[in-house]
Amino acid sequence: MSVIDRSLPPSSGPIGHFDFPSVERRRLSNGLDLRIALVPRLPVVSVRLFIRTGEAVLPADSAGLAALTAEALDGGTKKRTGRELADALESIGARFGASVGWEGTSVSLYCLADRLDEGLTLLAEAVTQPRFPSNEVERAQEQHMAGIRQRSMDPGSLASDVANSRYFADAVPYSRPLDGTLESLSSLTRTDLVGYADINYRPGNGGLIVVGDIEPSEVVDLAEKRLGAWVGSPSSGEHFSVEPDTRERRVLVVDRPGSVQSEIRVGHVGAGRSIPDYFPLSIANMVLGGTFSSRLNLNLRERNGFTYGVRSRFAFRSQAGPFEVSTAVGTEVTAAAVEEIIRELHGLVEQGPIGEEVTACRDFAAGVFGLQLETAGQIATRIAQLVVYGLPDSYFHEYRDAVRAVTTEAVTEAARQHLRPNEAQVVIVGDAKEVSGPLQDLGLGDLEVRSMKLQS
């Protein structure tokens, strides 16, 4: 037996001082919103160039154009071929990439701080003088379409893509995969990419975020020098309203014969980033399925052993993204798992959080915030959110206080307001002949079985 008293957990020591790094803000002559944070821990720098246009502005028949344009960006510049650009970046040890979301395009650079001038020069060249040679565009297009084929045969990705088409009405961009479809992609040409970049790769409403072991005044000069001559604003904004596909609860089984597991998605239209009850709703989601100790995970994994893990999330976007519970479970327990998920949703809506649940999740959210600000890239990502969602400069300085101020009543109300188990769309990718009967018996609503559509 132990000689020290181990019966109770030790209490916390004194809390050290910690704050979000201070951010210097400038506007370049071309209107670009420049934000700089000096973080001198290690001699590195993380750069994000945020461009205000993403997939959400595109019509369905050119879905994927923003993503493809970003992927083809490394195909070369007016001065360099794609190979020369890659070689120039990697020879200074720079990591470069471009990614696309619904709200915008983010071009990122990560390198040692003493390479920032060279790195930013190359980033600026890639974004402001892209050449899109046809062989590189075709390469990116083939890669992108092959990626869509892979998603269509990966049961988890397939389940997510199908589920979005069940949550949102067809006219809502969020109903389709972020990467577009084989159909939309195959129709795109080099001309489309050149046109898209020419119109949308513009500094207006965008931001440049630079975080690391750098001198802010030097960064201002450097940014002005490399990007100051780049002008204009993207022409289009997001013009759609988010409507659900239906308010009827339905079940869809996508038949994947021989599956040893079922991928499960249960969800509906969620909430936008600007809702007033963002913090209470985030806590409600943590109670439900946002942590290991959440209700869903303790039920489906630790009590029933149905799954390796289950989570729930609200995808907060400029408009209402999906709310979704996702998991993969053994084929024979598929219906039982869906029943438990629906039960947990009802439980939280009808009874609200109990005991220490809100306190525990509040403490988790406030504490883990500080743990996730170690790297220059993590800090840059946070600052980029300020630009993307138009949040106040003080936002992350006040973040932990805002989290700690959330009350149980507010969480209860947010859960009632935003969780709608009676309208949930249930999507299963699994072996239909094994799972359809038991799912039908749950009586959740109309059940449809589809064969797995192979993207060819």
Place this chain on the structure above:
Amino acid sequence: MSALTIAIERYQLENGLKVVFSPDKTVPVAAVNLWYGVGSRNEPAGKTGFAHLFEHMMFQGSAHVPKNKHFELIEGVGGTLNASTWFDRTNYFDTVPSHDLELALWLESDRMGWMLPAMDQEKLDNQRDVVKNEKRQRYDNQPYGDWGERLQALIYPEGHPYYHTVIGSMEDLDAATLEDVASFFSTYYVPNNAVLTVAGDVDPDQALDLVQRYFGEIEPGDAIPPLPGDPDVEPRIGTTVRDQVISEVPLPRVIMAFRIPPYSSPDFAVAEVSRALLGMGRASRLYDGLVRERRIAKSVVSYVYPLLSGASMFLVWGTGYPETDIEELENAISEEIGGLVDAAQREVDRAIALTETDLVHTLERVAQRADLLSMFELYFDDPARLNTELDRLRDVTVEQIRSFSADMLGTDNRAVLTYEPKGRP
């Protein structure tokens, strides 16, 4: 950039536990990281997957910590935690606000010293189901999901510690008993088979007192038994071995692998730089040749496994397009590997530059710093190796890469595993 100077202090408790501290006051974070010298290589026939199942059991409570309480307490202070099992080791890691360091030490010490009283059949059955679902989700229900299992069986002879996978077989998972849990615990989960690293916002003197308080009284175990399998193998496979799969995969894929010296060998650094020339970044040989230039691959991968027992693995793969001919893809990969006999210094410089950026990026997080320190302490008795890691790679010469590729990456030492979509014309 100047040489790395990550602070490192080493201690050893009387019970054999090795302790490493790496103080860094610039973030309010403490990382507690434990490496146990046990992994799938220690599993005898009939018990594959057990080291990993056991890792799950470590979260099912200990004498003073009820089931799920470890997660609940760490998450409750805003911390994160997890564990992973690999061929040569099992690691456990808690990252907490630094004022909660003691909580993480209490939890980790309780399960190192007093795990068994909390074990019961219900917990074992529950976690067996969880692990079987992990296997289904990550392997059995995935396109290409069996590639690791197939590849290991090509590179290593039956009976070698790396012949079987970490996740193991369903039959062996089904056969695991509470007695297995008890004997595995007392054999391998002993302080003399573990490294504890604490990194971040900690004072080493205070931390050492806490470590002594919580871990000092845990009884040491016996010497660790020898590996059940035979790690000795020929340095080369001796021929080209093949496995051709036609299955429900979206795209053709060619996986090519070679038996190479273990992680402890001086030649391993040469393998690491060689693999970077081939597949690290978009100016690498495989990306430039197969993806950008010839457009017969959608993506390429290169990797070296840092394995300790007998021999390690050098791996490259290319994923083709729907119409890509498997043979053409295989030949193209072989050509790029063969081309390494002409490796140039500027390619090495590029690879080192990228590696340096990636390493500094890794070190931005104290949890990853702690993980590397634990590894270097457990594997090489030398955590300070972290600070000279780049020099080890910088010292690799083009001549070494040329002769390594000629000696070790040829057709007499090669495994080729191919996947082709079912029903393709």
